[in-house]
Amino acid sequence: MxxxxxxxxxxxxxxxxxxxxxxxxxxxxxxxxxxxxxxxxxxxxxxxxxxxxxxxxxxxxxxxxxLTADREARIAAAVAARPAGVRLADAVTEAVVEQYTNTGAPDHRVLPLITTRPALRDAFLDTTAGIEAPLAEVIAERLGDVGEDTARVLAAGVTAAVRIALEGWLRPAGGAGAGEAGSAESSAGGGLVVPSGSLPGRLRAALAPLAPAFDAAERNARPREGPAGVPVERTRPSGGRPR
Amino acid sequence: MxxxxxxxxxxxxxxxxxxxxxxxxxxxxxxxxxxxxxxxxxxxxxxxxxxxxxxxxxxxxxxxxxLTADREARIAAAVAARPAGVRLADAVTEAVVEQYTNTGAPDHRVLPLITTRPALRDAFLDTTAGIEAPLAEVIAERLGDVGEDTARVLAAGVTAAVRIALEGWLRPAGGAGAGEAGSAESSAGGGLVVPSGSLPGRLRAALAPLAPAFDAAERNARPREGPAGVPVERTRPSGGRPR
DNA sequence: CAGCAAACATGCGTGCACGCAAGTTTGCGT
DNA sequence: ACGCAAACTTGCGTGCACGCATGTTTGCTG
The missing domain is CATH 1.10.10.60 (Homeodomain-like)
Known part of the structure; x- marks a missing residue:
């Protein structure tokens, strides 16, 4: 194949x-x-x-x-490559971070160019939508076929989170689609917000809130064992969320 | 204002x-x-x-x-209208379901028309993106300002889930004339799958996987009290996910 | 009330997305 | 080798989105 x-x-x-x-x-x-x-x-x-x-x-x-090339397939493959024992949320998070850390820009003049022009910026953000289908597939794979719909929703959630992370990352400008909220923005200097600045940081921060949903889905959709009949050792399927 | x-x-x-x-x-x-x-x-x-x-x-x-008119504002208002004690996930779910049950179509020829033509269908689906910003605002309201980024992600997740529900809902729609909604019903009992067919059913099913994320966010972002200093009585912020 | 500045409607021109109907190339079976 | 069918390229025509410049309306202030 x-x-x-x-x-x-x-x-x-x-x-x-x-x-x-x-x-x-x-x-x-x-x-x-x-x-x-x-x-x-x-x-x-x-x-x-x-x-x-x-x-x-x-x-x-x-x-x-x-820039984006075949990122969709890469992310799906990266998720599939993680050992079956790790938390699904972690597998997805790391796969996403991994694929977005090296932006794959051959020329360093490219990135500023894309982040600057609104049209290109939007087109770039739109590409994130492409990861949804492959992601849904691999997630469904891990969840078992009973969670197919759940997988779709989770994948969509991830996609949305990634989009938000990217939006925040290349901020100094904003606004897409319909009206921008904008009004009551966080002018307050609460420091505990995101430590962000780096793309990986933003991605992790954006994906973190979804982790409980992954844990729950994983927990109640597959009380089964590993591929060889060996009971899977999980890395904390639940517990306080990290960071 | x-x-x-x-x-x-x-x-x-x-x-x-x-x-x-x-x-x-x-x-x-x-x-x-x-x-x-x-x-x-x-x-x-x-x-x-x-x-x-x-x-x-x-x-x-x-x-x-x-069809969509000012649905964005309605959903946000509906969420805000729920008493502070209820689970955030429930408040959002019910608000969304409520606003999408009466499609607001004055003419019953309208819905079939939109579901039929791909271009209109896409345009309709795009409108769901509009609920994201208002939703993020009200969610952030409930989560407290510390969860502002989390609120954005959750709102985006809801938006994505709604989109998926709608996609699934108007998938079987076809043919020129008759467009009867909600017919194919749940298969027999083997599945805990979705009983879907009705829009509300699909919406609830799509939003359910996100509930744990809402619970977690709510749990660790606001160990505080109600608006009048009264300790809030919660309706099970945690526990096995419903339905 | 006079006048000014911002908001708005409109005409015009440009570039773009895409359906349609040829013409051309590739793949495959015989 | 041959020829056919599907896939692909291409030219053409249509409708559309939108920037820009201009005339008109609205709202505000001295």
Missing amino acids: TTPPPGLRERKKQATREALRAAALRLAVERGPDRVRVEDIAEAAGVSPRTYNNYFASREQAIVSA | TTPPPGLRERKKQATREALRAAALRLAVERGPDRVRVEDIAEAAGVSPRTYNNYFASREQAIVSA
Whole structure:
């Protein structure tokens, strides 16, 4: 199930996709991202403008995809890779943190560029939605099929938490979708809030509140044993939440 | 903070918004929703097409907004209205269910119409994102200011759960004419799965997995008392999760 | 009441997303 | 090798979102 012969057609397709990615990123860095039209990207990649939209639904997606690439699959794999004994919440948290720590930016000019422009910022945030389905799958895997719906909700929760963490991380600007709350904001200097600043810190902080939900789901959906019939040794399925 | 004199300008603005809503809905029902252009809506409302986009960012928003109206504020208010003693998870769940049970569709031809067309369906689902900010605010209210970030995450989790519930709810919807909601019922007893079919059922099922997270947040963020200094009597902040 | 500044409606122009209907390439069975 | 069907690319046309500049309305203040 790993594409024994990748097939010529599929390879060309991926090549085109990659070419568009590269072209979009390069042009966006060279000129401003606002000075790049779809037509330019397509031309640089050697395809027609119309074809561009067969690969990317929006102008920003190509640029952002250079950063996100196949992060979805990576996160799912990272979760699946954790030994079955660890707390699900921990497995997911670490997998997410791991995949977001190295932003995968080849050029250090890229990140400031994305965080600056609102359109790119939004497109970047939208990519987090992509991790939901794979996550739901691996979570359901661990929860057993009885928790399929629960897995979906938990995965969605994780996705939402990640989105919030990212929003906070690249803050100095804000607002997406509908109206922004904004009014009664935390001007009060309560220091015990998030120690944040670093992305990993924010991610952990955002995911922490969901841990009890994972524990509960895990607890009441699988009082079973490990893959070899060995009773699983758990690392604290419950208890006070960390940090 | 309730606009003592609403102001003439603001009234006109709301009137225009309402006119656009009504026109969009009416035209969408009369002809198919695909046979309505922004230009038509604008004309029917007596404004220019350009003005339409000053009120709604997309063509579908106007149609859908007839259903969603001010649901965001209603949910927040509903949560705030619950007595302080009840479990936060219950308060939120009930508030959400309450606001989504009466879909607020004046015309029964409207719902089938929205559930059918993918574009409208997506636009409708997008509106759920709007409840996040108000929800976060009221949740933060109950959690105390120390849980502000937690509140955001929980609110986002609720939003995601609602979205999933809605997706599942209007999945079996299809066909041109008849759109009967809530028919396929729970299979027999093997499953503790969801008995779903009805929207309220799906909402509760989707929100249930998050309850432990609410409990934990509530537990460790506010060992305090009620608004009048009276120790709050809680309805089981912890314990096995219901249903 | 006069006048000014902000908010708003509107026209115009640009770039974009996407359906549709060809033309072209790839994969596969015979 | 051959040829067909599906997949892909491409040009074209339509409707849409939105920035910008301008004329008009509203609300406020001296």
